[in-house]
Amino acid sequence: MLTKLKLFLCGLALTACVATPKPAPPLDTTAPHPAPGEFEEEQQFSLAANGTLRIKFNPNYLPANAATLEIVYKGKYLGFYEVSDLIYLPKYPDQRVSLVATFSDIEGKILVTKTYYIKI
Amino acid sequence: MTEEAKDKISINPIWDGPTVEGLSVGETLWDFDQLKIPSLWAKYGVKGEKVNVYVIDSGCTPDHFAFAHSPVKAYSFIQGNNNPNDGNGHGTWCCGKIGAAGVGLAPSSRITSLRTLDDNGSGYTHYTTAALRWVAAQPDPHIVNMSLGSTHYSPEQAQICKELHARGVLLVAAAGNENTQSDSYPAAYDGVLAVAAIDKNENRAWFSNYGDHVAVAAPGVSCYSTYLSKTYRKLQGTSMASPTVAGLLALGASLLLKKNPSIGRAAMRDLLQNTLQETAIDLGRSGKDLYYGYGGIQGAEFMAKLNTKT
Numbered sequence: 001m002l003t004k005l006k007l008f009l010c011g012l013a014l015t016a017c018v019a020t021p022k023p024a025p026p027l028d029t030t031a032p033h034p035a036p037g038e039f040e041e042e043q044q045f046s047l048a049a050n051g052t053l054r055i056k057f058n059p060n061y062l063p064a065n066a067a068t069l070e071i072v073y074k075g076k077y078l079g080f081y082e083v084s085d086l087i088y089l090p091k092y093p094d095q096r097v098s099l100v101a102t103f104s105d106i107e108g109k110i111l112v113t114k115t116y117y118i119k120i
Numbered sequence: 121m122t123e124e125a126k127d128k129i130s131i132n133p134i135w136d137g138p139t140v141e142g143l144s145v146g147e148t149l150w151d152f153d154q155l156k157i158p159s160l161w162a163k164y165g166v167k168g169e170k171v172n173v174y175v176i177d178s179g180c181t182p183d184h185f186a187f188a189h190s191p192v193k194a195y196s197f198i199q200g201n202n203n204p205n206d207g208n209g210h211g212t213w214c215c216g217k218i219g220a221a222g223v224g225l226a227p228s229s230r231i232t233s234l235r236t237l238d239d240n241g242s243g244y245t246h247y248t249t250a251a252l253r254w255v256a257a258q259p260d261p262h263i264v265n266m267s268l269g270s271t272h273y274s275p276e277q278a279q280i281c282k283e284l285h286a287r288g289v290l291l292v293a294a295a296g297n298e299n300t301q302s303d304s305y306p307a308a309y310d311g312v313l314a315v316a317a318i319d320k321n322e323n324r325a326w327f328s329n330y331g332d333h334v335a336v337a338a339p340g341v342s343c344y345s346t347y348l349s350k351t352y353r354k355l356q357g358t359s360m361a362s363p364t365v366a367g368l369l370a371l372g373a374s375l376l377l378k379k380n381p382s383i384g385r386a387a388m389r390d391l392l393q394n395t396l397q398e399t400a401i402d403l404g405r406s407g408k409d410l411y412y413g414y415g416g417i418q419g420a421e422f423m424a425k426l427n428t429k430t
Contacts, residue, residue: 052188068158070148071222077143077352078186079222079344080158082167088188088221090350106162108153 045118053089053118055099063111066103073099095119143344143354149223150320151339151364155419157225157371164423166374168226173218173263173370175363176251177211179204179235184212186220186346187231194233197251198243207239209348213355214267216346217363218370223345223352225367226374237268245274248306252280256287262373262385265366266293266312267359269304278309285311288385290392292366294358296329301410308333313393316412317341317361322403324411328358334413335393336400338364368417369396372426379430395425 045055057069062083071078073089074097081087083103102113152158161167180192182205192215194204206212211233218224219231234254236247248268255261264284281291291312296304307314307329314333317325317340324330325341340361347353372392376383399422400415408414 052185067162077147077344079149079220080152081222082158082161085221086189088185090185104158106159108156108159 053091055087055089056085057083057087057101059083063103065105066111067106068104068108070102070104071099073097149344151343152225154320154339155225155364155368155417157419160371160419160423164375164378164427166228166371166378168219168229168367168370169374170377171226171229171262171370171373172232172258172260173226173229173265173366174232174234174251174255174258174261175211175215175218175366176234176236176248176264176266177206177214177268178208178237178239178241179206179211180215180231180233181206181209181212181346181348181350184216184220184346184350186216186222186224189221189227190219190230192219192231192233194235195251195254196235197247197254198235198238199247201238204233204235206233206235206348208237208241209353210241210267210359211235211237212347213345213353214265214359214363217343217360218265218367220346225364226370228374229367229370243268245270245272245277249274249277249280252277252284255289256280256284260385261287261289262388263290263292263366263369265363266291266306267357267362269294269296269307271302271304273303273305277306281306281309281311285389286386288387288389290366290369290389292362292369294362295331295334297327297357297359298329299327300329301331302329303331303333304329313365313396314413315340315358315362315365317356317358318403318412318416322401322416324404325356325358325361327356328361328411330410332410334410336365336396336414337361337403337412337416338368340364365396365417368419368422369393371419372396372422375423375426376430379427383430391426391429395429396422399425 099116103111196204234251237243293307295314295316313335316334316337317328318337319341338361341356343360344354397414402415403412
């Protein structure tokens with residue numbers, strides 16, 4: 001007997017959980033602009049051949065107890081990472097994009113929120 | 121009308137509902153917060169390493185940057201369609217909740233996507249049975265997630281689930297979204313860990329199916345993960361609760377493998393499933409019940425207890 005399986009995704013109540021994307025933080029024009037190809041505060045980033053942006057946070061420029069971070073990039077929430085992770089982000093054609101990172105300690109206590117600017 | 125056409129079930133109409141993208145300002149991943157996932161990564165130094173997880177679903181999108189750290193292997197089991205890519209979004213969501221960077225509980229686990237549902241979110245039982253047989257032929261399978269189901273009991277599928285369980289594979293499946301007690305398969309097969317859905321306040325999700333076979337409950341309302349076109353979506357259903365359990369199990373499995381690389385799969389299966397159930401917070405009626413099983417899964421307690429057992 002052929003029987004169809006179906007997804008168990010429930011959408012009837014989705015109207016109750018409508019959320020809007022986090023707005024992109026305004027660019028701080030007073031902040032020092034990193035040179036092209038640099039990530040402010042000497043963090044490391046590079047461009048992969050497929051247009052992906054790779055970021056590795058430099059622990060020397062982070063709070064001492066930072067263990068994890070949450071990222072909002074170009075106004076989009078990207079979730080949780082470890083500070084030791086190699087993080088891949090989509091590359092946008094913009095010349096200068098912002099990344100907001102909220103660092104927490106191992107217990108999840110928020111230490112600091114920093115806004116970075118990436119010059120591509 | 122052909123036999124095949126008569127047996128076709130129309131796509132779950134609720135699948136056609138709107139989805140939302142992004143999170144509100146100040147909103148975070150409530151499932152991560154509740155299960156304390158980032159703290160567990162840092163505390164135990166594991167994120168699913170060396171754990172093989174198979175996601176039987178609608179496929180996985182190949183180009184989402186959240187999988188760039190560990191590309192998902194993908195195969196199709198749909199007859200006449202070898203394309204393993206997700207045209208629906210559901211499979212990408214489930215793969216992401218387990219293994220995507222940023223939103224997955226076990227982003228270092230090795231995800232293999234087995235496509236048995238088409239772009240409309242439906243597929244035949246024998247496609248999934250074939251995928252399970254394929255998993256059984258793999259050298260070191262650990263966990264299978266199945267966020268799908270049907271009321272049709274398939275003896276062949278029941279048998280392969282039994283065989284995989286005997287080999288030490290953890291089979292995790294969604295209980296279903298009809299708010300009924302009728303059995304849904306594969307969740308109701310022996311050897312399958314059936315997952316119900318709860319909301320942020322640990323209340324049973326209104327749609328979540330119930331019954332003796334429900335083992336645990338997990339976050340499944342307004343949960344956030346990867347979607348098509350390099351985006352994210354907040355969705356709800358027992359489909360979302362199931363990969364959340366699979367992801368936590370993958371995290372636990374990587375801890376066990378780290379502490380004892382030679383641990384057998386059957387021993388690992390028992391440790392993981394028993395600990396998951398023992399550490400679940402009792403919800404609803406006291407003790408195991410039809411709606412929550414052993415209760416809501418707990419990340420910190422699960423990992424701490426596993427850590428003492430190895």
